[in-house]
Amino acid sequence: MNKSEIIEKIATDAGLSKADAGRALSAFIDLISTSLRKKKPVAIVGFGTFDVQKRKARKGRNPQTGEELKIKASIAPRFRPGKTLKDTVNK
Incomplete structure (x- = not known):
């Protein structure tokens, strides 16, 4: 499922226009x-x-040359699913 499909589903389920659903999804992504x-x-x-x-x-x-290189320290986002989501996926 891509972003436009998500927007369409939100609009249908919540009774919103696609523009409003798109703004809501964008606001949610920006918040996170x-x-x-x-x-x-x-x-x-x-x-x-x-x-x-x-x-x-x-x-x-x-991997192409075998040359050793230094990878800098970084901060990476991650997602840990909750129990309800895990149970839903495993049904």
């Missing part, structure tokens, strides 16, 4: 992105938690 940028987790009970994870600097290899 802004919170994660501030390193604050976003928890949706029954669905899951969005948070960030620190990755240490490490050594890697270029």
Whole structure:
């Protein structure tokens, strides 16, 4: 399912126009992105938690040349599904 399909489904289920559903989805994505940028987790009970994870600097290899390279430390977003979502998927 892509973004336009999600917008269409939200519009149909919530009785909104596609424009309103698109703005709502964009606001939701912006909210999550802004919170994660501030390193604050976003928890949706029954669905899951969005948070960030620190990755240490490490050594890697270029698979084509075998040359060793240094991978910088970074912060990566992650999603941990909640119990209700896991149960729904596993039915």
